[in-house]
Amino acid sequence: MPDESHVLDLLPAFALGSLEADEALQVEDHLLSCWICRRESGDFRTIAVQLSLAVPPVDPPPELKERLMRSIQGSRAPQPVPAQASGRSWLERLLPVWGLASLALILLLGVFSLALWQRVNLLEIATSSGGMRAVPLNATDEIPNATGFVLVGADGRNGALVVDGLPPLDEAHQYQLWLVRDDTRTSGAVFSTDEQNYGGTRIRASGSLLEYSAVSVTVEPTGGSPQPTGVVVLDGFLIIP
Secondary structure, three states: OOOOOOOHHHHHHHHHOOOOHHHHHHHHHHHOOOHHHHHHHHHHHHHHHHHHHHOOOOOOOOHHHHHHHHHHOOOOOOOOOOHHHHHOOHHHHHOOHHHHHHHHHHHHHHHHHHHHHHHHHHHHHHOOOOOOEEEEEEEOOOOOOOEEEEEEOOOOOOEEEEEEOOOOOOOOEEEEEEEEEOOEEEEEEEEOOOOOOEEEEEEOOOOOHHHOOEEEEEEEEOOOOOOOOOOEEEEEEOOOO
């Protein structure tokens, strides 16, 4: 059964703008504090836009202009049934072309929603209390194809960072991981990536990693900086909302 702490079942309809006002407000409030649902909501909106643009344009039926003119003139004459209507399927008679496109979009988003529940269930198992946490990091516009995970031990005393898609830097620069608590940023690691754009390092902190709320990865001079100075290439929350 889906976790009631998320609103994933409402996200497909939210992307289509078809929720009731109170449900839409519920989703909007939830997205302010839940990065999981906020990220998936953005994916659904992208899918909705792409699918709407993929629907081929359809010319209106020739009798539409005549019907509109009669409506404007206040005519109450019965509308003739087009001869070709008898050969149309029951679904086409019930739904206009845009209705068919919307139905296809809703069905497709429903499939994505089911897959999303499976992804979230796996994520929540990975971050269950008493076990190791695997926290995904988000790429920024600087390197949009980058990915990363922060692995945190059960007690928060041990952690590791794994990244992929971060290109090697020149000899004068390295990547640096920052642990965020309130407005303070503490260095957790300085690392480089190989020719396959892959890298990993152990995270070092004076206390438990569970005391920090977020992490970020920046580009810094070789050896690291006392405080962030370069562009952010990855970031994410350590505390799962």
